[in-house]
Amino acid sequence: MHNPIAVALLWVTAYLLITLFPLAVVLLYPAPENREFWVDFSVALGFIGLAMMILQFALTARVNRIEASYGIDILLQFHRYTSLAAFVMVVIHPIILFIVQPETLELLNILEAPWRARLAVIGTLAFFIMVATTIWRKPLKIPYEPWRAAHSILAVIAVGFGFGHTLGVANYLSFFWKVVLWSAMILVALWLITYVRLVKPWLLTKRPYLVEEVVPLRGDVWKLALRPSGHEGFTFQPGQFAWITLGIHPIRMREHPFSMSSSGDHPERIEFGIKALGDFTRSIKNIKPGTKAYLDGPYGVFTxxxxxxxxxxxxxxxxxxxxxxxxxxxxxxxxxxxxxxxxxxxxxxxxxxxxxxxxxxxxxxxxxxxxxxxxxxxxxxxxxxxxxxxxxxxxxxxxxxxxxxxxxxxxxxxxxxxxxxxxxxxxxxxxxxxxxxxxx
Ligand SMILES: Cc1cc2nc3c(=O)[nH]c(=O)nc-3n(C[C@H](O)[C@H](O)[C@H](O)COP(=O)(O)OP(=O)(O)OC[C@H]3O[C@@H](n4cnc5c(N)ncnc54)[C@H](O)[C@@H]3O)c2cc1C
CATH class of the missing domain: 3.40.50.80 (Nucleotide-binding domain of ferredoxin-NADP reductase (FNR) module)
Known part of the structure; x- marks a missing residue:
């Protein structure tokens, strides 16, 4: 499909369908009898919240086709706001239960509560830390790289424990259907993590680049020129960017985004203009010609x-x-x-x-x-x-x-x-x- 608006709408529809899918299955399944409206409502919030959390893995996996429809800015804004919305749902979900069934407050006693409640408490805590350290990363002075590593680990804990909690609560869906439904979603998320953390870095090693030159430019900017080694490189649309890994194996995931500054029609030599601002960018001037580099790209719609x-x-x-x-x-x-x-x-x-x-x-x-x-x-x-x-x-x-x-x-x-x-x-x-x- 070549109409960009139609493609963008298609992704939004897919997002909504996947988010609401668990809820639809619950609605089709014979409802538990004598269930209060507010309890149903609370469970629905929990289901949608968990589905939205799982979908964050797709939003941040740099899937070219999704990225090409919106651009990284919009995708990350969407990731931020939908994460916040999911967090609010996940928190309101137990609060409603505490209000309509005050005896459930005992589930907060993590030492004596059943394991399904413990999983929920730990998962929500991980989610809270993830949200707080993202919103206040700069005031808390958390450097980008450790934050990014912690963000990924906390995301896996939050989703994994949320999944365990859902399986442990027996009221909705038979155990079989619950396992089928959530496992399918978790498997997709696991595949995305494996792809981003292992498969993609491995694919990048098959297409290395070599630093050809590093030249000082005006404004404390360094020109970094790369030449593909053993392959043809890539053409790009002028204005697009790529994630650069320099001098280390891509599996370490210490990559930085930079816009290409050279002609989009010359894959045999790709140039960047890098301003010395922080730890990585200040180290560019010391990079020796011949250093191995890896490029994940091109990305972006700013062209x-x-x-x-x-x-x-x-x-x-x-x-x-x-x-x-x-x-x-x-x-x-x-x-x-x-x-x-x-x-x-x-x-x-x-x-x-x-x-x-x-x-x-x-x-x-x-x-x-x-x-x-x-x-x-x-x-x-x-x-x-x-x-x-x-x-x-x-x-x-x-x-x-x-x-x-x-x-x-x-x-x-x-x-x-x-x-x-x-x-x-x-x-x-x-x-x-x-x-x-x-x-x-
Ligand atoms: C789409 C895009 C294109 C860019 N193009 C250019 C360019 O052409 N030239 C240029 O000089 N800069 C560009 N940047 C900015 C560049 O990526 C950051 O300045 C660089 O990553 C900072 O790393 P640092 O370790 O030197 O600085 P730090 O002091 O460690 O970080 C400064 C800030 O940069 C951001 N940052 C740090 N590390 C990363 C990372 N691995 N991934 C994403 N963000 C990070 C964080 O917000 C951090 O607070 C671009 C950024 C984006 C998103």
Whole structure:
């Protein structure tokens, strides 16, 4: 099916059907007699909550086909909100029981309660820790890598114990049907975990890359160039990204996402522009040519290619947010694209504009206007300075706002301000595309 909206709707329908499937089976099954409405309601919440928890494994498994319909930003937002919704259901489920059947409060006594209740308490606790450490990861100063490892382990505990609890509670469904129903869902989740943790890393080892060069660029950014070793590499849509594993085996799952900055049509040499910001990115400058690397990609929907019929493009970049835009521009040059491109590019100072010299060359080969916006200009600077706001945008974007597609990639504050500015200038929301570099 090639209609992207139809495909996206299909995934949503599949999600709803799978979430509600356990409930449907319970409804079709002869209902237990004399069951109070609130007890049924509580059980329904528990069932839906568990099904939604299991589906999180599919949302985060980087299934290309799902990702290609929405993009990683939307998928992760969906993952966040549906996890919160599942958490609320899982917590309300026992609270209702405690209210309508106060004697069930005894089940909280973990030392004496039956094992099915203990499983529920431990699973819910794991779920709570997972949610809390995700929401407050930065204030709690938990580094990304340990958080990610703990997140995966807690997810398996929460779902596994929730599953055990459901099997242990005998009131709904016969034991046989319960085992069939939940086992099918758990098996899919287990397959996804095995695929992500073992099969995919193993497949990546079959397609290694070698570091060809590491070159310093303006703005504390390093160009990392990779060459496929023993295979042809991949082509990509300009603006897309890949997960890089550098110098270690992919099974260790210490991979980082970076937008490709080179032409999407040149799989024989794939380049990245990496800003030295944290532990991994600061280590790039020490990487030696010949180091083994692995690329999981391409991913992402932040690409001009999806809008092949657009009359032109407005690219708005802040700092290292230039990398996907740079890929769009070099690819456009190679394809002799004659449509108008407008690049509004902000950086700390004139010296910090990564690819500055390269962009000047591109300008001679493409219908490209570049507006540099340094935070402060020196005494000789006559161009724009400060922040990219509504007034600045209004001076440069075309009068027929809807005739262009707008791409924004920058720090979160700038992205929000630019998006608000574009919307207030009547740019249709469907023409605005954003790539967030901070996933979690
Ligand atoms: C789609 C996408 C494209 C990106 N493209 C570029 C690019 O072209 N150039 C560039 O310089 N940066 C890019 N980034 C950002 C880059 O991935 C992070 O700066 C880098 O992973 C930080 O790692 P660190 O260990 O150096 O920093 P840390 O100080 O450890 O982390 C800083 C923050 O980066 C995020 N982060 C850290 N590790 C990971 C990880 N393994 N996976 C995901 N997020 C992580 C976390 O939010 C963390 O708080 C991109 C990010 C995304 C999501």
């Amino acid at each position: 001009t290619e999806r809008y092949w019929d657009s009359a032109g493009f407005v690219l708005i970049a802040g700092g290292v947010g230039i990398t996907p835009m740079y890929s769009m521009l070099v690819t456009a040059v190679e394809r002799q694209d004659d449509r108008p491109f407008l690049l509004i590019y902000s950086a700390r100072s004139w010296e910090d504009f990564t690819y500055r010299e390269e962009l000047e060359v591109i300008k001679t080969k493409l219908n490209l206007q570049i507006i540099y916006v340094p935070r402060h200009g020196d005494e000789n600077w006559t161009g724009e300075t400060g922040y990219v706001d509504k007034d600045l945008l209004e001076r440069y974007i075309p009068i027929h706002r809807g005739s262009r597609q707008y791409f924004i990639c920058a720090a979160p504050v700038m992205m929000d301000a630019v998006e608000a500015g574009l919307l207030s200038l009547d740019v249709p929301v469907t023409n605005i595309h954003m790539e967030h570099f901070n996933l979690a």
